[in-house]
Structure formats: structure tokens, C-alpha cells
Amino acid sequence: MDNNSDLQKNILKKIESGDVLQKSRWYFVLKGCAYGLGVMLSLLIVTFFTSFVVFVTRGQGLLLLPDLGIRGVGSLLLSIPWILILIIIVFIIVLELLGRHFAFVYRKPLVYSILGIILVTVFAGGALAATPLHEKMYDRAMERGIPFGGSEFYKQYSKSEFRGGFAGVIRSITEEGLQIETLSGDVFFVSTSTKTRYPKNAELKEGSHVVVLGKKEKGGVEALGIRTIDRANLPHIMKRLKDQNPKQEERFPRTPRGF
Amino acid sequence: MEKSDEEIVIAVQNGESEAFGLLISRYEKKILGYGRRFLYQYEDVEDAVQDTFLKAYTNIQSFKTDMRFSPWIYRIAHNTFINLIKKRGREPLTLFDPDTLLGSVTAKENPEKELLQRELGHEVEAALQTLPPKYREPLILYFYEDKDYKEIADIMHIPTSTVGVRIKRGKEKLKRHAHIEQYGQ
Known part of the structure; x- marks a missing residue:
């Protein structure tokens, strides 16, 4: 009798003796479900974070920074929420690894x-960003709070100050410059000069929403560029x-955080 | 009329364990041949082949009857053989292979397969053992096990175009090896 027959005999003997058992069909069904759930969950996470990155970069006025020239592009690159982008990349890799089980x-x-x-990811994230989901979550975080650290998450990523600048609303205009209130309620003095860029040539008036790119100087900010945001x-x-001036306290001049 | 592999699998799934013997008798020579060529320098090939069939039996309920049995059992054999290579640690296996990144448009299936198959003699079989596993395995599956690129892709879980790239490079390496053997340079 040749070796191959021995091999067959050995295997059948192990099967007959019960040493080797078939795994139940349910085991594979559950494994398949867990696998599908993993794919769905990863897709949801990646979509959520992508849409959130769109929401905050747009919300902070970061997407307008390239209009302010090379410094604006630099500030944009420094201010992008890279940790969130890293999380997105990690989940894209997870999705790729999970996807490797499928022939297609x-x-x-x-x-x-x-x-x-x-x-x-881009399409699903873009589509989700176009819905009012994050706006509602943000409002809830600011007003009533979101459990499991949700409020802190939304607050942390929706500050109006970023690396090299900030977004805010013009509260008053003087000959020396502008008083601008940021989302956190701080009022800064922003001086302008002939070097200040105004890419859209929009009229700066009280109540205008602006993105300011500037450099820190004593007691305020010297504006390198100011970009108005269309209402x-x-x-x-x-x-x-609000474009209406609230009860203004004498909190300026100050230097914004993030510089 | 002889039952197909897939019909036998259905019988095994429905509790006819002895029918599994039929599948073993149909595939043991093929899997042993594949194992002996791929694991040429390894002494426990028979054990690895036995493990392959035992794993196939254990996981038989995961086999979907709209699939083909042959690539399924070869996939199990591939995993078992790769695990053995990893365990022995004699040959390096890369976690990431740049060949899988883009593939190549020139790596189409070779219409001259039969001609090349005839050229494969004992010397070539021995020279195969000088190749790294990533080139050796697709060459064995293509020329000895008569699998096409798509089947090899399913067995190794790599892009179809990468199968072509590896076969092409593997053949080039074999030719270089033969040239060195013949002319000593």
C-alpha cells in the first residue's frame, strides 16, 4: 500500500474516531456577520471623521486661507486636524485589510x-458633511452637551483660532485697525498696513465675518491678510x-492663542 | 455518473463524513505534488498535506456550494505551506510586496504555456528551489498544477496582474540560473 493511501486512511480514521470535528455552520455565519459588522463600523467611522474634518476646516475658515497667499497655505497645512486625518488613514488601511478577503x-x-x-470615503464623507448632522451635534455640544466626551470633542475642534490666525467678526473699525471678536469671546486688536492683503477686495465693515492671517506683535496682531466671508x-x-455687537467688555488688546 | 467535487462536499456537509475520502483520493496526489515542489527542502511535507485535508474537513461548512472546490482546497494548502515556511524560518517571507501595488499591463497570461511546460524538466524543477517562495509558488501552480492566473490569484490572494509579474520574473530568474549553471557566470 502506498503512502498516499496511508494518508487517506489516517485522515478518515481521525474523522471516524471523532478526533477531528466539523465546525458548525453557525460558527461561519457568526464569523461572517462579525466581519460584515467590522466593515460597516469602519466605514461609518471613516465617513464620520471625514465629514467632521470638512465641517471643522470649513467652520474655522481654514479653506479660505489659500486666498491669502503662500502664508495662508502654510497656515492651512499647520492648522488641519492631522490627528483626525491620521485616524481616517488608519481606518482606510483597516478597510483595505478587511477587504482583502473579497475576490473583487x-x-x-x-x-x-x-x-x-x-x-x-470622500463621497460618503462629503455627503454626510452636506447634511445638518454636525451642525446639530455642534449646537447640542454648545448648549446641552453630548455624552461620552462628545461636547469636548466638538468644542476642541471648532475653535476660531488656528496656527497663524483666527476667524471672527469685526466689532469696530478705527484708523489704526480693527477690533475683532472670536468665537471664544476674545476681542483682539488687529492692525493693518499697506502689506495687508485683501484678496476679495470686500468692504470691511462692522459685523463682517473675516478670517485674519497675521503675526504676533506687542499687544495685538499685525494683519498679513484679511479675507471676508460671504454672509x-x-x-x-x-x-x-452674531453680527450685532454684544455687550462688549474692554478685553483688548490681547494676543490670540494659537500664534 | 461520477459526482462532482461540489456534490461530494454537499454530502459531507450533510453528515456523510465517509464521502470526504473521495475528495482525498481525488486531491491527495495533486496537493502532495504541489507541496513536494513548493516545500522541496522541507522534511514534513506529508504532515502539512495531512493538515491541509484535516483543516478542509474542519472548515467544510464554510464552503459555499456556488464556489469551486479546487481553488478552495488549494487555498487551504497554500496557507498551511506558508505557515510551515514561517515556522521553520529558513526562507524570508515579506509582509508587504511592492508587486501587489500596481501590477503590470505586460503581465498577461502566456499563450505559449504548453510549450514552456514541455521544457520543464528535472533540472528546472531543481532550479525552482533556488527561487524565493513568492516566485516559486506561482510558477509551480501555473506550470505544474495547471492553474490559470485567476485561480492562482484566488489561491494566493494577490492581484491577478501580480501573478503575471511574479511568473515573468520567476522565469527570468530561472533562465539566469540556467545560464550560470551552463556557462559558470
Whole structure:
């Protein structure tokens, strides 16, 4: 008798003696469900964070910074919430690894499947960002609070100050410059000069929402660029800054955080 | 009329364990051949093949009857063999292979397969053992096990175009090896 027959005999003997048992069909059904759940959960997380990044970068006026030139682009790159983007990248990798179990994913080169996941992420994240979900969550975080650290999460990422500048509303205009109130309620003195860029040539008036790029100087900010924000396209976060002057306290001049 | 592999699997799934013997008799020579060529320098090939069939039996309920049995059992054999290589630690296995990134448009299936198959003699089989596992395995599956690129992709879970790239590079390495053997340079 040859070796191959011995092999067959050994295997059948182990099966007959009960040493080797079939795993139940339910085991595979549950495994499949857990797997599907993992994919769904990763997709939801990646979509949520992508839409949140869109919400906060738009809300902080970061997307307008490139209009202020190379310094604006630099400030944008420094102010993007990189930790959130890193989380998105990690979950894209998780999705790719989970997807490798499916023939339509592993049969294609890695670049194609990664690009596919990025496209899905961008579209799903963009679609979610277009809904009022984050606006409602943000309002709730500011007013009633969101459990499990949700409020802190929304507050942390929706500050109106960023690296190299801030967003706010003009409260008063003087010959020396502008008094601008930020979302956190701080009022800064912003001096302007001939070097200050005004990309849209929009008229600066009291109540205008602006993004200011500037450099720190004694007791205030020297504006390198000021970009007005169209009232029609005002991001939700900035809507909390009413264009009417509230009870103003003498809190300026100060230097904004983030510089 | 002879039952298909998939019909036998359904019988095993429904409790006819002895029918599994039929599947073993149909595949043991193929899997042993694949194992002996792929794990040429390894002494426990028979054990690895036995493990392959035992794993197939244990996981038989995960087999979907709209699938083909052959790539399924070869996939289990591939995993078992790769685990053995990892366990022995004699040959390096890379976690990430840049070949899987883009693939290549020139890596199409070769229409001259039969001609090349005839050229594969004992010397080539021995030379195969000089190749790293990532080139050795697709060459064995393609030329000896008669699998096409899509089936190899399913067995190894790599892009179809990467199968082509690896076969092409593997053949080039074999030719270089043969040239060195013949001319000593």
C-alpha cells in the first residue's frame, strides 16, 4: 500500500474516531456577520471623521486661507486636524485589510482598491458633511452637551483660532485697525498696513465675518491678510458669532492663542 | 455518473463524513505534488498535506456550494505551506510586496504555456528551489498544477496582474540560473 493511501486512511480514521470535528455552520455565519459588522463600523467611522474634518476646516475658515497667499497655505497645512486625518488613514488601511478577503478586492492591485476606498470615503464623507448632522451635534455640544466626551470633542475642534490666525467678526473699525471678536469671546486688536492683503477686495465693515492671517506683535496682531466671508456662505460654527455687537467688555488688546 | 467535487462536499456537509475520502483520493496526489515542489527542502511535507485535508474537513461548512472546490482546497494548502515556511524560518517571507501595488499591463497570461511546460524538466524543477517562495509558488501552480492566473490569484490572494509579474520574473530568474549553471557566470 502506498503512502498516499496511508494518508487517506489516517485522515478518515481521525474523522471516524471523532478526533477531528466539523465546525458548525453557525460558527461561519457568526464569523461572517462579525466581519460584515467590522466593515460597516469602519466605514461609518471613516465617513464620520471625514465629514467632521470638512465641517471643522470649513467652520474655522481654514479653506479660505489659500486666498491669502503662500502664508495662508502654510497656515492651512499647520492648522488641519492631522490627528483626525491620521485616524481616517488608519481606518482606510483597516478597510483595505478587511477587504482583502473579497475576490473583487484582492484580485485588483493595491493602489486601485485603496483609491476606491478613498473615493468612497470622500463621497460618503462629503455627503454626510452636506447634511445638518454636525451642525446639530455642534449646537447640542454648545448648549446641552453630548455624552461620552462628545461636547469636548466638538468644542476642541471648532475653535476660531488656528496656527497663524483666527476667524471672527469685526466689532469696530478705527484708523489704526480693527477690533475683532472670536468665537471664544476674545476681542483682539488687529492692525493693518499697506502689506495687508485683501484678496476679495470686500468692504470691511462692522459685523463682517473675516478670517485674519497675521503675526504676533506687542499687544495685538499685525494683519498679513484679511479675507471676508460671504454672509451667504457663512459656516455654521461662525453663525454663533452674531453680527450685532454684544455687550462688549474692554478685553483688548490681547494676543490670540494659537500664534 | 461520477459526482462532482461540489456534490461530494454537499454530502459531507450533510453528515456523510465517509464521502470526504473521495475528495482525498481525488486531491491527495495533486496537493502532495504541489507541496513536494513548493516545500522541496522541507522534511514534513506529508504532515502539512495531512493538515491541509484535516483543516478542509474542519472548515467544510464554510464552503459555499456556488464556489469551486479546487481553488478552495488549494487555498487551504497554500496557507498551511506558508505557515510551515514561517515556522521553520529558513526562507524570508515579506509582509508587504511592492508587486501587489500596481501590477503590470505586460503581465498577461502566456499563450505559449504548453510549450514552456514541455521544457520543464528535472533540472528546472531543481532550479525552482533556488527561487524565493513568492516566485516559486506561482510558477509551480501555473506550470505544474495547471492553474490559470485567476485561480492562482484566488489561491494566493494577490492581484491577478501580480501573478503575471511574479511568473515573468520567476522565469527570468530561472533562465539566469540556467545560464550560470551552463556557462559558470
